[in-house]
Amino acid sequence: MQTDYLSVRLFRLKDPMQPFDKSNREYMREVSFGTISPQEVESYKSCLNIVEPLFPLSWWNDKQTYFEMKYSHTTEYKEYFDATDTCIRYLKHKTFDPINAALQCKSTQAQSKDLDKGQIEFTDANVFLNYNERHALELSDPFVYGEYTIKKDFGCQHHLRGAQPYCDICQKSFGCDICHNDEVLDHELNWKDVKKVVCCNCNKLQDINHKCKYCWFKMSNSFCHVCKEIITLDPETEPCYHCQKCNKCHRNAIEKLCITCPECNECYAPKNANDHICSNQEVNCIVCQGQITHNTDFVTLICSEKHKIHESCLQQLYNNNQGHSCPVCRKSLLDSLTTQKQQMTVVEFIVNQKPDLSSHKVNIFKCKDCNILQADLNYFCCRHCWLQNVDEIADVVLTSKQFKCLLQGQKIEDNVQYQKEINQFGEDLQTYKEVFSPIHSKASRFLNIELKHGVWIMIWLCAIAYALQYISKR
Structure with a gap:
């Protein structure tokens, strides 16, 4: 079984004053950003030519992973990215100025050509800095950018994985425990109970391990003998470690950057502080009122740390055109870039x-x-x-x-x-x-x-x- 995943080539501009052409890119490293669904594949295919700013070049360290470089600067990170992880450094106005926006709507400046058009998102002259301003900023504070490609590897829709867990009750293998639990309703599969796996490379059943004993295929980049979970996570972007304090494997975290909750004695990364749920505290989804646990996929809305919602419930709101405001406080959930674009659209409408x-x-x-x-x-x-x-x-x-x-x-x-x-x-x-x-x-x-x-x-x-x-x- 194979699945699609995002591969990202990190690069910097050779000449900060020149456009984002491929000839002007100095490639530094390639990392994986995990699996994507078939729907996301089509969405990403339409914008593969667009590069994404990731973090300042001053944070770059050849001896550190991508994860360490990015999340070792949580305080500085807020200066460049908003709560939705959207880059805001190219915004023309940090505080929206409707008068200036109206003047721009009437001028021809908004129609000026931008040599970066089609290669980076921030080329709308109404909302963002113009070409010269943007590259002058790049000269003084260069960034590391990401160039996306879509690749295939062993795994399911949930994770890249070199081996499939084998269920003794069903007597067959599945893409992962989530795939099993979605398909089989009368019992659940827990990774800690898995004793055998099927190698994705040679399809042979064997005792659980990080390498295949028949073809020596590397089934996992990291393997915990306690949790026994096999996931081919890229250590660069999705590190994993087993914590001795809470006796649990933590994904997307490294031990030196994690903190321990004084209430439940559980560890979590500083970047996930708003998403941390104490095990002795019950948190419910604001839409379906179902309980949210560490094992469920959920989102903390930007309007309040207390407003948590299942990803499936949020997607349902978007499908019904109701996902742009919080169901509880009804405040806007737009990121900074979308907010400025909508503000410009509103002013442009009023002007005309x-x-x-x-x-x-x-x-x-x-x-x-x-x-x-x-x-x-x-x-x-x-x-x-x-x-x-x-x-x-x-x-x-x-x-x-x-x-x-x-x-x-x-x-x-x-x-x-x-x-x-x-x-x-x-x-x-x-x-x-x-x-x-x-x-x-x-x-x-x-x-x-x-x-x-x-x-x-x-x-x-x-x-x-x-x-x-x-x-x-x-």
Whole structure:
């Protein structure tokens, strides 16, 4: 049985000021990033030409593994990557500036060519640094990058593996214990109970070990005689060790970087601190309310360390188009790059919108992220985070006089519902003139028309008065 896995060639740029062409890459090492599902294979195939920034070159050490180099700098890592492990160093604005974004939407700068286009993700001129700025940063603080390829090796969808566990009850072998437990419902297979395995290279049944006694094929990169688990993990990216304190094998961890929980005396890596679950503490999935254990695949949401969810439940939310906000607090779960892209999209829409001012209607809504009540005319957009993660509350129809005050940025003195929020929107219209320019341009014509109507009414009233006076004299 063979499965697909990601192989990554680590490289640096030979000339930091030149593009990411393959001729400008100095390759340093090749590592494996584990198995991928058939669905992920298709997803990765579409972006294999895109390289990924991994960590600063200053962290590189030939005597250390990829895992050690990356996770020995947990504090510094936060300066380059956000909570979703997305690189943020190329963002144009660390704090989103809607006025600058609006000016860029109107300029031709966003259409400028980038020599890195198609080779690295950060080439949208609206959101990221331009080519010269990006490579000047590379010159002062060079990075290690990853070039992905898809390869095949022995294993199942869960792990690369040189041997398959043999179940004495079923009297046949399976890809792994998870494959067995998914297929067989009347009993479970635990690695500690496995006595025999089938070599993936010669298909011969034998006692469990890290090497095949028939063909001498290396079935495992690391083998624990206590846990007896055979996994061909790449020590570079997925180290494994057996802890004497908690008598357990730890994957994706090295002993010198692990800490011991004072509550349950169990070890975990600092990078997994938010995901650690004490054995004497019950944690439930926020969607299905099923118990989350160390053996289940789960995710800790970025909104709160207490919000944990099964990966399968999260995937189901995405399938239903509900995976972009937390089911509990309803805050946005977007990473930094996606957030900035959506903010730019929102501003671009507002800049190019065609507002309807004829109805005198104002929409009231509440932002789920900022928890602030706000008003707008045609578009539900929070003016604090510039996202659309909002709840509609009510509609307020203003009088002609009140609507004029709103468009001119003047205070509405009359007692109307949601008066504070409506007046704040009037102020924001003036503050963000570049963003709300369509409303300003249309409002000026709207107010001029109203003014002209008033002048004509006065003229007609005067004409009627003179006519009546003339008739009365006769």
